[in-house]
Amino acid sequence: MSTFNLASPPIDATTDVVIVGGGLAGLFCALKLSPRPVTVISAAPLGEGASSAWAQGGIAAAVAEGDSAEAHAADTIAVGGGIVDKDIALGLAREAPARIHDLLQYGVPFDRDLEGKLAVGREAAHSARRIVHVQGDMAGKAIIAALIAAVRNTPSIRVIEGYTAEALLTDGDTVFGLQLRKSDDVTAAPIVIPSRAIVLATGGIGHLYAVTTNPAEASGQGLAIAARAGAIIADPEFVQFHPTALNVGRDPAPLATEALRGEGATLINGNGERFMLTLDPLAELAPRDIVARGVFAEIAARRGAYLDATKALGAKFAAKFPTVYASCIAAGIDPATQPIPIAPAAHYHMGGIAVDHHGRTSLKGLWAGGEVSSTGAHGANRLASNSLLEAVVYAARIAEDIGGNTFATPVRLSTNPGLRNSAMPPRAESSLRAMMSSHVGVVRNGNQLMDAVQAFAAIERNSNNIALRNMATTALIVAASAWSRRESRGAHFRSDYPAEDLAQRNRTMTTLNEARGIAASVTDTPPLKRTSAGA
Structure with missing residues (x-):
């Protein structure tokens, strides 16, 4: 991996692929494209500013005995509000084991059971235990750390850190380049990068909301620059609110992973009542939209909402969920003995830039992967832990689609005055x-x-x-x-x-x-x- 500076050789627009985004989708795509020359552009240093690095739940994959891709797809379809693309959901589930294998090859230390098999947990609306974790709630952090190490050891990947993509440059319906600006110097002159193969992996839109679990970089910039270039946008109205963000006044709000409820934690109001029992047969394990509205209603009624793990986990909390435990302790809450105050927070965007099953957008020369895209896999409501899976599946598909193609030299580019x-x-x-x-x-x-x-x-x-x-x-x-x-x-x-x-x-x-x-x-x-x- 080489680091960008203004004296670096110019990008060869006939061979180089430009990937915008240093999260899971962007890094995985870059690695899958190796040894083809790739330039990764990240607004923040690698490992920072990516929602995938904060993911606690893990990755959904039918890798356990008795589970199947068909069952995984059926669960995905069941929670998607009737508009999940069934073929996309099944393809995603079928590719999951191969992508888990890839991540293992890149050094991701997924949890294993006493027999050495991948350990799997259960989360809301899954019919089986199929979530692979790292140390309980550290999957995102561990995956990104492993991929960063792999990227830094790959000579064909060049990284531009600290630059924000602010516009796509086009000729008709074809993308020819990208306009960047230094993230920490808004008065700096913009920089233009020519390319006929651009992959947007810029993340979601959570920071558009006052209460969110997403980093500040998740402000919808990637979706916006694609839309302003004329790209079709799919399902933008469907925004998932995580029902159990810590309600402790922090921005972004720390997340209390869904896996806590999978381990038996309950949702109560200020009166100690389990309010989800009357709202859905699955209670705390109901789809996220139902749980989020239940929590929202308790807060609106001024009864408050809390996640209570004192009986289900108690003294085991710190060892099983160290990230959530640390966030609670920092806020003056001991989750082993006290219920955790919670509120719904903008968490994931099911909508995004419309892409086909290869990750191609409606604009020639532009692909999109990860949360900035909309594949049809999530429908109106994402199944827990399908987001990281979708990111790696589509990153691999995009890399394969770009493959060994050589692109024509772009037209002469200049910044947009x-x-x-x-x-x-x-x-x-x-x-x-x-x-x-x-x-x-x-x-x-x-x-x-x-x-x-x-x-x-x-x-x-x-x-x-x-x-x-x-x-x-x-x-x-x-x-x-x-x-x-x-x-x-x-x-x-x-x-x-x-x-x-x-x-x-x-x-x-x-x-x-x-x-x-x-x-x-x-x-x-x-x-x-x-x-x-x-x-």
């Missing part, structure tokens, strides 16, 4: 995040969504700050799509349309121009164009 930048206005950013939480959050309604659409459209139209404008671009697309889906499905819940509508049992496909059109005439715009599930 209309793109200027300045320091992010903190008040404007805080206001946007607050509106996303209050108006486009766990529970939504038409009037609030209408206000949000109009507010975000004004920022997207008028702001000269690139980072803020890109945040508003993604926020607008999410809010406009949520306004158009006049029903409740999966993680998208409308209090004014609380039931599912069979006629809307389809995925959403939209563009930035369509979202702008909704903002211009938000009261009488017809629903967004929809495609049938599996399209």
